[in-house]
Amino acid sequence: MARQLSLITAVDGNQHCADCGAPDPVWGSINIGVAVCIECSGVHRSLGAHLTKVRSFQLDVLDPGTLEILFAIGNTKANHVWEATLGPEEKPIASATREVKNDFILSKYQNGSFLPPALRGPQQQFQEAVLEAAKEGNAALLAASLKVADEKGEMTATEGDALLPAMFAAAAGGHEAVLRLIINEGNVNNLAVCDMQGNTARQIAGEAGHETLEKILEDAILAAAAIAAEEAARAVVAAAKAATEAGGATEAMSATAPGPGHPLRPPSAVTPP
Numbered sequence: 001m002a003r004q005l006s007l008i009t010a011v012d013g014n015q016h017c018a019d020c021g022a023p024d025p026v027w028g029s030i031n032i033g034v035a036v037c038i039e040c041s042g043v044h045r046s047l048g049a050h051l052t053k054v055r056s057f058q059l060d061v062l063d064p065g066t067l068e069i070l071f072a073i074g075n076t077k078a079n080h081v082w083e084a085t086l087g088p089e090e091k092p093i094a095s096a097t098r099e100v101k102n103d104f105i106l107s108k109y110q111n112g113s114f115l116p117p118a119l120r121g122p123q124q125q126f127q128e129a130v131l132e133a134a135k136e137g138n139a140a141l142l143a144a145s146l147k148v149a150d151e152k153g154e155m156t157a158t159e160g161d162a163l164l165p166a167m168f169a170a171a172a173g174g175h176e177a178v179l180r181l182i183i184n185e186g187n188v189n190n191l192a193v194c195d196m197q198g199n200t201a202r203q204i205a206g207e208a209g210h211e212t213l214e215k216i217l218e219d220a221i222l223a224a225a226a227i228a229a230e231e232a233a234r235a236v237v238a239a240a241k242a243a244t245e246a247g248g249a250t251e252a253m254s255a256t257a258p259g260p261g262h263p264l265r266p267p268s269a270v271t272p273p
């Protein structure tokens with residue numbers, strides 16, 4: 001644990017909170033890739049896990065894939081993106097009130113107010129920025145783009161004339177953290193997409209000799225298949241249950257219909273006690 005913390009805090013910029021500059025942060029967001037102080041972590045938590053996933057670097061055991069993302073981003077690179085258009089005097093300091101920090105963090109991550117123009121621009125510009133991030137292995141930019149992808153529709157990047165999910169560029173370039181971010185938050189259906197030559201992202205990674213990435217994609221395909229199988233099994237169980245209930249209802253209806261054993265039956269048929 002101590003080693004985990006020291007490795008994370010060694011990343012560029014992680015010696016101070018990404019949002020208020022307080023020293024020695026031990027909390028962080030594992031999908032945005034920043035280290036934050038305990039107070040700012042509380043604000044992050046209030047934004048919801050769909051936007052920022054908060055963990056303690058001291059108390060939570062982080063898996064190697066998560067650490068890979070944290071090592072690839074860090075506060076300096078993340079702020080280069082999330083605070084691209086922020087003036088130096090606009091950022092709160094460690095002694096600022098919680099309300100001030102709260103407003104800032106909301107503007108920064110929820111509204112994306114200080115993101116680079118490319119990520120806030122029209123669809124095509126956004127897609128080009130995503131493709132560039134995936135190609136270069138710019139995990140900080142990619143992580144931010146995944147947060148605005150919802151508003152921009154499916155995250156599909158342009159490569160020449162073809163439209164391909166950004167995971168293809170990450171797989172070809174061998175960028176592990178970028179690929180993990182895409183798989184964690186992207187569209188699982190993209191795992192089955194083929195390029196013009198009929199290759200999936202997994203095959204692209206394999207052909208390029210990126211064994212680790214090939215394995216990551218393979219695991220993601222298996223995980224997606226397991227989820228799909230579980231959903232299908234659950235649907236069968238639900239259908240069987242509904243059929244049983246429908247059958248039971250028919251029986252119940254016939255049981256309440258007038259017949260022998262009902263008050264309409266002649267009194268003589270009643271067995272004496």
Ligand SMILES: [Zn+2]
Binds near residue numbers: 017022036
């Ligand atoms: Zn802070």
